[in-house]
Amino acid sequence: MSPLAWIAIASLAVWGWLLLGQGFFWRTDQRLPPPAGTAPEDWPAVVVVVPARDEAEVLPLSLPSLLAQDYPGRAEVILVDDGSTDGTGTLAEELARCQGGLPLTVSRPGEPEPGWTGKLWALRHGMRLARARGPEFLLLTDADIAHEPDSLRLLVTAATGHRLDLVSQMARLRVTSGWERLIVPAFVYFFCQLYPFRWINRRRPLATAAAGGCVLLRSETAERARVPEAIRQAVIDDVSLARAVRRAGGRVWLGLADRVDSIRPYPRLGDLWRMVSRSAYTQLRHSPLLLVGTVAGLALVYLVPPVALAAGVWAGDARAAWAGGLAWAVMAGTYLPMLRYYRQPAWLAPLLPFTALLYLLMTVDSAVRHHQGRGAAWKGRTYARPEAAPDR
Template identity: 55%
Template sequence: MLIVTGVAALAWLYLLLAHGGFWRTSQRLPAGGPPRTWPAVVAVVPARDEADILGLTLPTLLGQDYPGPFRVVLVDDASTDGTAQAALAVGTGRLDIVRSEGPPPGWAGKVAAMQTGVRNASDGEYLLFTDADIAHPADGVRKLVTAALADDRALVSQMALLRTETWWERLIVPAFVYFFSLLYPFGKVNDPRSRIGAAAGGCMLVRQEALERAGGLAAIKDALIDDVAFGQLLKRAGNRTWLGLSTSITSRRPYPKLADLWQMVARSAYTQLRNSPFLLVGCVLGLLVIFVTPLLAVALGPLDVRLLGLLAWLVMAATYVPMLRLYRLPLWLAPMLPAVAVLYTAMTVDSARRHWLGKGGAWKGRTAKTCQ
């Protein structure tokens, strides 16, 4: 127990001091002066059965105060709930609606819908990929373009603030962003010297010429975790990319029950592990050793083990505090991170189970298998 607890303590000291400051929430959209001319921007919104939410989010895109040419292409991705009609009810100004009948063989559903949007956005020097549940501030596109032009960034992406209104949302959602930043530290994503690339699918502004030079969406056509693959594609092609947090870009999608959040995580967790049983075992052991061992050491170990476990637990909780502050949640949730990690471990194992049953990546009637 002393050895395992020591490993956990050393791991947390490394994560605190040498892992790109993953726990910091200070990566915010860079400012810059207005350009002489504003480039044309086309927002691409893949929407599959999103009729209920478009009334809350689509007006925020159509109402942008962007000084240059701007329009929205909404891709009705084989919806059966009247998504196109709901979009038209919001208003037709700046809005074009195109229909997709689903992904062709070899394409993941969302990437295929994004590609349909790209084919209808040839007039855009920049493309803004955003999800149907994302609401944007009125100056959002203007600030994104300013940040992109200020430092020649081919990709600027912001992680939307997710909803935390129910108990389960408060418990699990901040940890979702925390674990994402643990895997892809924003500081390293934004460092041109680092090989780590990623993006947040709810808000990705990309220079269309850079996307084409990198191989286009066809290069990631089968990606189920499309935003990470998108960020990696742009960065590995030699482009400057940026990823940060936002409190003004928000997701309006509710996850009121544990089952809803479980589905959100289990849909892609095993894909994140490249569908590898060996990586699954390593991930489960790693989560248990790093997150659960300190708590067990404090509860069950002798004095020296308890002190070491307490050190690891305190460092762990301290790294979670900035995320809780970002979401304006009580700080007493920080010591509960081991329990949340156990939930995420179970979700990851369930994600693998679904994959083995041919139900991996399930989203609104589609699975990874049916998208191939």
């Protein structure tokens, strides 16, 4: 056989493993667990903590959804204005006066201390204020996340009924523009491939992760895990949070959301590019060796199948063409459930190799930015060498 045929067969073998051996990552059935028994008679107190930096554009759509939560127990919202320059805090107070609903406190802690990322600094301040209220649970949610009225009730029901310490839902991201349709479902697909939800949700987990946009966290477990102090430098804070909870003996659950949506727009390719590249190299632990391995792996898994099919047909190499075509078909088939979840047309599935190429380039760009000292940049702040905080 030709070298191309061998490479195509290797790609097909990898797809066989991904289809059956990677926790069925491609299935989208990991949703909020159904109630276990009856609803709590005495609903636990919850404080919602919202870190917000320059979020005046999205706050009118997201904050009212939190204030309008239909929760039977005691609940309130703390919004931490993280040095905004667009009047985020003032707008939040105005929305609360007009909207009513759950009580709102707006706090302004000032600039982060050295060694803290901005979001975790805001969470630290908000969680300290929340603990003074003595809640059993904290809902950590981003300022661009909109919740259906029963979202908090369903989260608490799942946590109490299944004795979970951290319940996280990956919000359904906005998919409106052409670039969002091409890139956003693949972003979640790749995340599920890296952290299969079924593996995370096992009683004996094989992976650990969370989605930072919506995290219900048991207060006692947060203190035992020293959150957020233990992860104060983390750029990928959601995964770091889940690992800290797991190290403290807590149970973690992660699934796709049906009642929680991200409303932040990413209309242009540049917007999505910055969103991915700001943390891609951090995910690889700033390792050139892991970068090379990731690029090679992406090429083998996603780029080889269409190239082998086209080259095999052109050169009359039947083995390369068949192996490449079959691998491409398996790839597209595993992507279809995610496209259905995002209500996107099936014809986008064969375009996954092109999307993977974009992600490959974003990852390389992330490494270049890191070595240029620009690191992870977000809303005017740059973390040139972000690292997880050491345990003490």
